[in-house]
Amino acid sequence: MGVVADRVVSILLANGVMGMRLWFGQVRWVYRQRRVWVLPAVIVLGAVALSWLVPYLDRRWAEELTRLPTGEFAGTFDASVMATVLSAVASGTIAFSGFVFSVVLLVIQFGTGTLSARMAPRLTQDWVVGAALGTFMATFVYTLLVSLRLGARVEDYQPVLSSLLAIGLALASVALFFTLLTRVINFLRLVKVLESVSRAGARRAAEVHPYPLGSQGDTDVDLGPPDRVVRHAGRAGVLLGFDEEVIAELAARAGCVVVAVPAIGDFVLPGAPLFEIHGGTSLAERRLRRHVVFGIERVVDADPAFALRVMVDIAIKALSPAVNDPTTAVQALDHIGALLLNLSGRELGITHIRDRAGAVRLIHRCSDWTDYLSLGVDEIRYYGRDSIQVIRRLRALYLDLLRSCPSERLAPVRDRIAAVDDDSAAFSTAFDRAVATSPDWQGLGGPAPIDDRQC
Structure with a gap:
């Protein structure tokens, strides 16, 4: 019977630790994702790279592409015509992007005014918004750069792959527009907002x-005054989370007990106590700080x-x-x-x-x-x-x-x-x-x- 009980406790501990580790990883990712410019910047940089790589492939595979049967892609892409078309796509995309994101900003203003100011990050840091912004800008940048290359070197190659990719980016922009439209509409629907927040909570x-009520048993720990106090060395911010599994492993290796002073959601000032260490002397403070995430605001x-x-x-x-x-x-x-x-x-x-x-x-x-x-x-x-x-x-x-x-x-x-x-x-x-x-x-x-x- 005791073996079975120990097995149950070990399973609960394993599942709880696994859940905590996944949770910490998600918190760190969400914190990084809250930098609105990161995902769009990565997508735009990818478009810049493709604007050089794809024309290179067009020139390298020019002979193979011209062997396609008449009526297929090879015989239908004229460089001068495609330069004009891509320029039109670029100008249309940038105008459309400005309109779409003006509407998004108005929706955010309306939503935060009628629902809660804490709702703004739910939309501004949504990956769909970042992906849509990045794809719209990537379509503009890619088509503009390729059209410039075609205008400078009209007789150099047939823009088969370059044109196909431009068409693909335009279609992706349309798909993301409809996805973004759905997100914006749901942001304005009270029931959807409440359901989303409740599910996230x-x-x-x-x-x-992670542990059911009563599964922890006797958890009283007799601790005296701390032997060391680890203080917050960074800027003031809200404690979003810490990697409990790793910190527990570090404490086990050092033979000590670590007590976290602030709770998740607390605003921590520079120099404020972050951890109290009871026993052990080999636990490095920088290793503890490495497994803590701070942000500028609390997140669901x-x-x-x-x-x-x-x-x-x-x-x-x-x-x-x-x-x-x-x-x-x-x-x-x-x-x-x-x-x-x-x-x-x-x-x-x-x-x-x-x-x-x-x-x-x-x-x-x-x-x-x-x-x-x-x-x-x-x-x-x-x-x-x-x-x-x-x-x-x-x-x-x-x-x-x-x-x-x-x-x-x-x-x-x-x-x-x-x-x-x-x-x-x-x-x-x-x-x-x-x-x-x-x-x-x-x-x-x-x-x-x-x-x-x-x-």
Whole structure:
């Protein structure tokens, strides 16, 4: 029986570590991807290289290309005509690109103004936007350079491959335009935005909190004062993540325990404590810093708490007197409830990462259940306490949590039910108070539960 238990624990540890490693890699990639110019610049540089390579292949294979049967490509590409056509494609592409990305910027401005300022990176750093910008610019650069070469050396070669590639780039630009159009439309659709953020938060929850509730066992570690403190040596920024597996391995080799001082999502100042090292003297500070990622802002792809933050921002913006749209807040609560339910069955709070021998090597802080629950509902309740629709939807959310959460996590839910009861009692008329005491998964107008229970 003990062997089986050890095997189960080892599988859980292996799966958890694998998920954390993949998560750290994704965080690092997302951070690099947030530099908007990188992907377009790579694509444009590739187009510049192709504008020299493909004409070279046209000249080198000129004899083979002219042997194609009449009616195929070889007999139909006139250099002077193609130079004119490619110049027209270049001018049309650059004009079209300016129009498309002006529209994209307007959409970003509209989306951040009506939804949340935290939504802008979801579109500006989307790979489709970068690929579309890069392909449009690559088509312009490639066709312009090839047309210049054709104009300078008209009699030199038949531009068979050069023209085919230009046609291919134009078709790729059309395909990416439709893909970009779909992304932009989805960015303006509230339900799509909430679904995207909620799914990203659920994925990150599975990676940041990979262990089921209660699977960690006794995790108390008696640590005295730290022997060394590693401080942040770079610029001020938000901690996006660290490679837990590698840091735990480094600590195991050095025979020490590493405690991460800031939590993911904290803003860390230069010189602020980053790690506390207990025991061991051979662990190099630069090796620890190498496995930490900082950014200028929090990202949904690194932090499930920030996914809740974005959805809550959308809800409370909708509840502002200037907007007064409680239905949007109800839709946000649908996805907030789904993410909270996902988190309720996971090991939260202080996380202990063990080495292969089972010894704790890395300790870091994460949000616990009360933190996540407070983040997800407290501000919405505060700003929506005058809305019967929001109060009824909150009651329904709490009823879902009461039915599905582990028993040890029900106390904070009951505290918030009491707060909703107080808000309901504050309505001015008896009729409003009676309506506000019923849960409704649609806010208003939804059918009552079959058993007619109230929370």
